Amino acid sequence: MSVLIVGSTALDSIKTPSAENPRLLGGSASHAAVAASFFSPVNLVGVVGEDFPPRYIQLYKRHKIDLQGLQILPGKTFHWSGEYEINMNNRRTLLTELGVFETFTPTLPASYQAAPFVLLANIAPGLQHHVLNQMRKPRFVVADTMDLWLNIALQDLLKLIPRLDGFVLNDSEAHQLTQEDNIFAALKKIHKLGPKYVIIKKGSHGSILSGPKGFFICPAYPLHKVVDPTGAGDAFVGALMGHLATSKGPVDKNIRRAMIYGSVVASFCCEGFGLTRTTKITRALIEKRVKGLEALTRF
Amino acid sequence: MSVLIVGSTALDSIKTPSAENPRLLGGSASHAAVAASFFSPVNLVGVVGEDFPPRYIQLYKRHKIDLQGLQILPGKTFHWSGEYEINMNNRRTLLTELGVFETFTPTLPASYQAAPFVLLANIAPGLQHHVLNQMRKPRFVVADTMDLWLNIALQDLLKLIPRLDGFVLNDSEAHQLTQEDNIFAALKKIHKLGPKYVIIKKGSHGSILSGPKGFFICPAYPLHKVVDPTGAGDAFVGALMGHLATSKGPVDKNIRRAMIYGSVVASFCCEGFGLTRTTKITRALIEKRVKGLEALTRF
Numbered sequence: 001m002s003v004l005i006v007g008s009t010a011l012d013s014i015k016t017p018s019a020e021n022p023r024l025l026g027g028s029a030s031h032a033a034v035a036a037s038f039f040s041p042v043n044l045v046g047v048v049g050e051d052f053p054p055r056y057i058q059l060y061k062r063h064k065i066d067l068q069g070l071q072i073l074p075g076k077t078f079h080w081s082g083e084y085e086i087n088m089n090n091r092r093t094l095l096t097e098l099g100v101f102e103t104f105t106p107t108l109p110a111s112y113q114a115a116p117f118v119l120l121a122n123i124a125p126g127l128q129h130h131v132l133n134q135m136r137k138p139r140f141v142v143a144d145t146m147d148l149w150l151n152i153a154l155q156d157l158l159k160l161i162p163r164l165d166g167f168v169l170n171d172s173e174a175h176q177l178t179q180e181d182n183i184f185a186a187l188k189k190i191h192k193l194g195p196k197y198v199i200i201k202k203g204s205h206g207s208i209l210s211g212p213k214g215f216f217i218c219p220a221y222p223l224h225k226v227v228d229p230t231g232a233g234d235a236f237v238g239a240l241m242g243h244l245a246t247s248k249g250p251v252d253k254n255i256r257r258a259m260i261y262g263s264v265v266a267s268f269c270c271e272g273f274g275l276t277r278t279t280k281i282t283r284a285l286i287e288k289r290v291k292g293l294e295a296l297t298r299f
Numbered sequence: 300m301s302v303l304i305v306g307s308t309a310l311d312s313i314k315t316p317s318a319e320n321p322r323l324l325g326g327s328a329s330h331a332a333v334a335a336s337f338f339s340p341v342n343l344v345g346v347v348g349e350d351f352p353p354r355y356i357q358l359y360k361r362h363k364i365d366l367q368g369l370q371i372l373p374g375k376t377f378h379w380s381g382e383y384e385i386n387m388n389n390r391r392t393l394l395t396e397l398g399v400f401e402t403f404t405p406t407l408p409a410s411y412q413a414a415p416f417v418l419l420a421n422i423a424p425g426l427q428h429h430v431l432n433q434m435r436k437p438r439f440v441v442a443d444t445m446d447l448w449l450n451i452a453l454q455d456l457l458k459l460i461p462r463l464d465g466f467v468l469n470d471s472e473a474h475q476l477t478q479e480d481n482i483f484a485a486l487k488k489i490h491k492l493g494p495k496y497v498i499i500k501k502g503s504h505g506s507i508l509s510g511p512k513g514f515f516i517c518p519a520y521p522l523h524k525v526v527d528p529t530g531a532g533d534a535f536v537g538a539l540m541g542h543l544a545t546s547k548g549p550v551d552k553n554i555r556r557a558m559i560y561g562s563v564v565a566s567f568c569c570e571g572f573g574l575t576r577t578t579k580i581t582r583a584l585i586e587k588r589v590k591g592l593e594a595l596t597r598f
Contacts, residue, residue: 205504
């Protein structure tokens with residue numbers, strides 16, 4: 001089954017202590033779509049400007065991502081620039097140019113509206129609403145977010161959350177949203193807003209699912225070196241949704257394993273700048289790390 | 300088989316945002332010994348002053364802890380006082396009075412010297428050496444430490460580490476010791492100092508074992524409320540060693556499960572001030588949380 005993914009399609013200029021990489025393909029939807037594409041067909045919804053390099057269109061196409069929902073409009077592509085500190089944990093935004101995203105209100109292609117799995121990847125909650133409004137009867141809707149929207153569009157976000165089957169956020173966002181320091185107390189409060197499934201991402205410490213069958217503690221894949229963590233959270237949720245869409249049976253039965261696949265694809269994402277590593281992996285490499293995680297957690 | 304445990308036997312005065320608890324039974328050896336006692340016989344090595352409350356001696360005895368190696372000397376019991384911030388993660392030491400520990404150089408009772416499992420719980424590395432020197436031919440020696448010894452007794456610690464089968468420390472101590480931000484790169488460097496097994500504790504994010512069979516990612520038990528984390532790391536390594544001592548077969552086969560028991564006893568430790576919760580649990584309650592952790596990690 002296919003996954004519809006809306007989010008940012010951007011150019012990322014990323015500085016780390018060891019390198020500088022201008023105008024990489026980035027954005028939450030790019031990372032999520034490539035990650036999902038290893039498992040299921042993807043319908044991408046996004047917008048880029050006329051400056052968007054054709055090689056990035058080719059990259060999407062090599063991953064068989066459906067681009068009917070990707071608009072190319074006059075103007076500049078969304079451009080984000082950020083800098084990581086030496087430990088790769090602290091990120092500082094240097095520049096955000098929304099470009100064509102500023103006024104983007106897409107009308108979904110008819111062929112997109114029946115997608116059973118919908119991933120509202122990180123983007124303004126207003127745009128997440130707008131896309132969800134056009135979906136016919138999705139089976140499973142998940143949204144991701146970021147601290148920016150908690151700061152400047154909280155009311156939109158609070159209206160979106162009750163419409164979701166699953167909500168994904170990181171630990172500091174969960175604290176900010178609930179004013180709870182304890183992650184399990186925070187999960188309880190977030191469930192009260194509506195979603196049946198809540199996933200809290202903790203970077204190198206893995207992630208935690210809270211759902212009808214209780215908690216699942218999902219490990220991160222051990223990495224000896226993190227080159228660039230940008231997009232890892234998007235890759236996680238993209239692979240998760242792609243794997244869910246390709247699995248038979250109820251979500252409740254499949255979601256733990258789908259998170260493991262998310263964790264593995266996110267680990268590859270961290271091993272290269274932007275999408276450079278993720279676009280080079282194969283399903284066989286993914287399966288090898290999934291087996292690795294099985295071995296690393298059994299007792 | 301029995302576990303010899305040396306470490307601090309102290310009185311802890313603990314302030315948290317919600318309460319103040321003076322002169323609780325504390326110290327690394329107290330927490331580790333009570334935790335180990337659920338699984339195996341414990342030989343305790345420590346020293347207290349004449350002000351040590353008799354009810355704490357009774358507490359040790361209720362846990363069938365062998366006290367031949369606990370000296371009661373003229374002077375004051377080691378007294379530590381600390382304060383936790385609202386999120387219970389940041390701890391500030393308000394006062395440390397070494398008291399009788401200042402000049403403590405124990406001679407082990409003959410019956411202690413053949414203990415196959417030795418836990419050098421957190422205490423000055425010089426004292427850890429002194430105790431280890433008196434052991435006949437221990438099967439498995441593990442040491443824990445803290446940032447204080449990295450700061451003031453690093454050379455002693457660096458001489459101790461090669462004598463260990465297992466070394467346990469927390470993530471910030473691992474960074475401090477190796478100058479590596481990446482935890483897996485840090486593990487590699489610590490192995491080079493000698494120990495076959497290295498365990499890095501990450502508080503509520505669980506712990507990581509690196510050993511001959513590779514890594515093991517050990518989860519923390521989910522807690523909705525942490526009352527007082529003091530001693531949780533000591534309880535973790537105490538229960539780990541107690542469980543190892545009671546398990547048949549090679550350490551390599553048993554150590555993952557032993558860490559799970561460590562994680563569970565540490566979770567109980569966090570649910571009360573000092574040892575108040577840990578001393579009330581039963582083996583049945585421990586087994587229930589072990590089963591819980593199995594359910595929380597399977598996929």
